[in-house]
Amino acid sequence: MLLKIFPYEIQAVLKDKIDLNELNEIRLRVNQPIVVNVKGKPYYLASYGLTSKRVDALTASFEMLSGIIYSASEASVYAINNQLKEGFITIKGGYRLGVVGEVVYDENHSNIQTIKNISSINIRVPHYIKNCSKNAFKYLIEDGFLNTLIISPPGVGKTTFLRDIIHQISLNEYALNCLVLDERYEIAGMFDGETQYELGTFVDVMSGVDKKYGFEIGIRSMSPNIIFTDELATIEDIKAIEYASACGVNIVATIHSKNITALKNKPHFTKVVQDKLFDRYVVLSMRNGLGTIEGVYDSSLNLLYRD
Amino acid sequence: MKIMLLVLIFVGVIYLGISINNYYNNRKKFFKEFHNFLEYLKLHIVFQNTKLKNLVEDFESKCQNKHLRELLSSYYDYLGNLDKNNEIDIDFKIITNEEKLLINKILLNLGRLSCGGEVASISNAVLDVKTLYDSSSLTHQKFGPMSIKLSISLGLLFIIILI
Numbered sequence: 001m002l003l004k005i006f007p008y009e010i011q012a013v014l015k016d017k018i019d020l021n022e023l024n025e026i027r028l029r030v031n032q033p034i035v036v037n038v039k040g041k042p043y044y045l046a047s048y049g050l051t052s053k054r055v056d057a058l059t060a061s062f063e064m065l066s067g068i069i070y071s072a073s074e075a076s077v078y079a080i081n082n083q084l085k086e087g088f089i090t091i092k093g094g095y096r097l098g099v100v101g102e103v104v105y106d107e108n109h110s111n112i113q114t115i116k117n118i119s120s121i122n123i124r125v126p127h128y129i130k131n132c133s134k135n136a137f138k139y140l141i142e143d144g145f146l147n148t149l150i151i152s153p154p155g156v157g158k159t160t161f162l163r164d165i166i167h168q169i170s171l172n173e174y175a176l177n178c179l180v181l182d183e184r185y186e187i188a189g190m191f192d193g194e195t196q197y198e199l200g201t202f203v204d205v206m207s208g209v210d211k212k213y214g215f216e217i218g219i220r221s222m223s224p225n226i227i228f229t230d231e232l233a234t235i236e237d238i239k240a241i242e243y244a245s246a247c248g249v250n251i252v253a254t255i256h257s258k259n260i261t262a263l264k265n266k267p268h269f270t271k272v273v274q275d276k277l278f279d280r281y282v283v284l285s286m287r288n289g290l291g292t293i294e295g296v297y298d299s300s301l302n303l304l305y306r307d
Numbered sequence: 308m309k310i311m312l313l314v315l316i317f318v319g320v321i322y323l324g325i326s327i328n329n330y331y332n333n334r335k336k337f338f339k340e341f342h343n344f345l346e347y348l349k350l351h352i353v354f355q356n357t358k359l360k361n362l363v364e365d366f367e368s369k370c371q372n373k374h375l376r377e378l379l380s381s382y383y384d385y386l387g388n389l390d391k392n393n394e395i396d397i398d399f400k401i402i403t404n405e406e407k408l409l410i411n412k413i414l415l416n417l418g419r420l421s422c423g424g425e426v427a428s429i430s431n432a433v434l435d436v437k438t439l440y441d442s443s444s445l446t447h448q449k450f451g452p453m454s455i456k457l458s459i460s461l462g463l464l465f466i467i468i469l470i
Contacts, residue, residue, distance in 0.1 A: 004390050011390060066419075071389045075418040076358040078425040104421075114421035 001092040002125065005071040007064055009047070010034070017049030024155065024290070026123040028065055033057030037155075040290055065118045072097055082208065083185070085112045094189025094196030098122040126160065126189065128197055132291050133164040136282050137172075139296045139304045140165070140252075145176060145226050147245065147277065150254040151263055152284035157291030158254040159186050159230060161284060163197055165252060166228055170200025179224035180205045181214035187230055215240040219247050226250045235268045241277065251278075259283055259294070260301060273301075280304075313469055317462040324458020331447035331454075333374065333401045338440035340372040341410070344379070345436060349429045352422060359418045360386045374399050382414050409435060 002020070003011045014020070018038065025037035026045075033054055034045040043050040044057035051057065072091050073080045083089050089097045101118035105111065140148050148165075152158045166178055166187075182188045182205055189196030190207040199205075204222050206214050211229060218227060227244055232255045241251050257263040260281055264270050272278070276299040285294040288307060296305040344366055351357045363386065367379040381396045395414055397407045413432040420428060 006390070008390060070419055073418065074358050074360055075386050075389060076360070077419055078352055078422040079356045079358050081421045084421075113423070116421075 002095050002123070005068050005091065007067060010045070010058065010064075013045060013047060013049065013058070020125070021127070023125045024127075025125060027120070028060035028068070028123075029120045030060060030062045030065060032060060034060050040155075040286055062117075062119075065121055068097075068121060069099065069118055081114050085114050086184070086208075087115065088184055090185035090189055090191060092191045092196070094126050094186075094191070096124045096126070096184065096186055096189075098124070124186075126186070126197075129157075129160055129164065129291065131164065131168075132157070133161050133168055135307065136293050136296045136305060137165065137168050140280050140282075141174075142279075145169070145174070145250045145252070146279035147250055148252045148280040148282060149232075149263075149278040150252070150282045150284065151257045151260065152254075153258055154256055156284050156286055158256075158284060161282070161291055162228060162230065162252065162254055163187055163199065166199050166203060167197075169226070170202060176202060176225040177223065178203045179218045179222050179227045181209055181211060181218060181227060181229040182207045183209060183211065183214070183230060187228065211237045211240045215244050219244060219249055224249055226252060228252045230254050231256065238268055238272060238277075245277065260297065276300075309469075313466050316465050316469070320462040320465065321455075321458045324455045324461075327454035327458075328447075328451040330401060331443065331451045334443040335440065335447045336372055337374045337401060338436055338443050340370065340375045341378075342433060342436045342440055344370075344375065345413075345429055345433045348417070349426055349433070352425055352429070356422070374401060378410070385414075406439065409439075 003015055006014065014023075018036070022039050023036060024040060027035040027037075034057060035042055036045050036050065037043075038050060043052060044054060045051075046053070046056040046058060048056075069089070070077060072089050077084070080089050084099065087099060089099065091097065098121070099115060099118050100120045101115045103115055104113045106113050140146050150158050150161055166180065169176055169178060178200070180187050180199070180203060182190060185207055188199060188205040188207065190205055195203075195205055204224070206218055209217075214229070215227065218224060227249055229251070230253070232238065232241070232253050241253065244251055255263065255269075257266060260273070260283060264273050279299050281295075281297040281301070283294040283297070285292050287294060293305065293307040295303050297303055347366055348359075348362055351362050360383065363379050363383050367376055367383065370376045370379065377399055378395075378397060381398075385392045385395045395411050397410060402410070413435070416428060416432075418425070
């Protein structure tokens, strides 16, 4: 599905010259060279493959970007508008297209209606890396599953790691009901009612849902043992987690941050660390490539494991 | 032998008249059904947000009009191969090249906007197709029955002349 959304010229290069298993990201900006990220390194995309020469790079046009959105929506942009106005689209295969452009508000200027005149697209190519969380997994369980926060800068592999933890639970035959709150369709990549990744036997998925609603309704409707969610950011997210903890539900979440020190400097999160809301912190880095486990820490920030 | 020839000419002329009537009638029916298709799209886009491909497939399976079924089948193929096609193949002869261009334009513009924009765009297309329907209906009213009557008269005239 990924290749089909591109014009033929780009399709041919991606198909013949690039190993899609090593591709992390494709960035298209109007009238700018196309940039691809392969194995964590950025390159320009040329007709002969990857290059560091800007002059050889293929250039994205406004029509190309509009065409990509049209194809990604399967010729039904109106059907994906709820996603589009949140700034992303998910397509079959679990690929996520982040988009920016001209934001259109309603008459009261209070709600976003859509994003038009798309000027940049960032296509993230997800990879299921089997057992990438295996080394850390045993530290995340004591009597039951522990509240865990996965920490890393963007693009290092938090979501892949989270996805593998969900899978490990089924692989290790823990009969725990897992609820995935997939706000941005990244964890499960839900498309037409089907998850795009093998997540396991005991997994329920709520997609496109904000955390406050997801935690409340999810706990009430599915009685999960663990809730998995991506990218904590606001005070509301923390409140939602406190609510779940008070209900006796464990949480595994991710957050953008360089390390625990940086996390403690984030607004609202100093208290999260002080109050020991999480029992484990897993920090990921690029030290030995994407998703290197920089450290598994307990709630008192003692190092338990390092890759 | 002569009677046989007269019957043949009579039948031939009437067949021509019926064909002319059918041509105008088929045009009228096609535009009416195409108009219904656009209204159907509008309704389902507003209330259900269903993807175009599913709507086209659904309407095609229920459609009674041969020509529209053919058009929707081509459109469905186009939607399945967005990376390869850039126009919709319209093969049948009952519409003019200008009308084919308009239909291509309408179909190729579908699915490119948000719900509100899409509905407004389809509403405009509905008006265009309604104009075509009205004009084809008028032409059929004018020339359809007349062509049958004329062919019968012409057939009889040939018989009289040849007898």
